[in-house]
Amino acid sequence: MLTYKPRQGFWCECWTEDFTDETEPPTLRASFDAYSAPQADRWVAVTLRTISPALDPEASDEAWGWLYQGRIKTRQALLNAEHCTVSISNADIRITWTLRPVIFLPLAHRQGPELP
Numbered sequence: 001m002l003t004y005k006p007r008q009g010f011w012c013e014c015w016t017e018d019f020t021d022e023t024e025p026p027t028l029r030a031s032f033d034a035y036s037a038p039q040a041d042r043w044v045a046v047t048l049r050t051i052s053p054a055l056d057p058e059a060s061d062e063a064w065g066w067l068y069q070g071r072i073k074t075r076q077a078l079l080n081a082e083h084c085t086v087s088i089s090n091a092d093i094r095i096t097w098t099l100r101p102v103i104f105l106p107l108a109h110r111q112g113p114e115l116p
Contacts, residue, residue: 009033010040010078011102014047017094033104034055037078041071043085051095059090062077074099 012032018024030047033042048063055063066074066086077084081101088095 006103006105007035008081009035009102009104011100012040012043013098015096015098017096018082019089019092019094027094034099035104037075040078041075044074045071045100047097048086048088055088055090059088062088075101 010032010033014030015026016029017026032040032043039056045067049069052060052063066088070078074084074085076088078099078101084099086097086099087099
């Protein structure tokens, strides 16, 4: 009989919100299961570096400000198993990453990368 142990980690999401349409709720754009604080904040960092060339100058400054200074606070909070958010506003869109500590429960009868 195999036993499975729960595993601590972080559930990470990326949401966008359009300021021009107040009737439209925020939209989930991506999610990621991270198994360590470095992996969780790296997910946000890679995304910000990837999109920064397409951002307006103010949003790009926000992004790089987090990458150089805010990321340290985020990592410390994650290491303390605290919920974190990172947000930037570009034109009429707000992009928000949420990083929440969770306990991942393994799937029953999972033996490797494929489900039975």
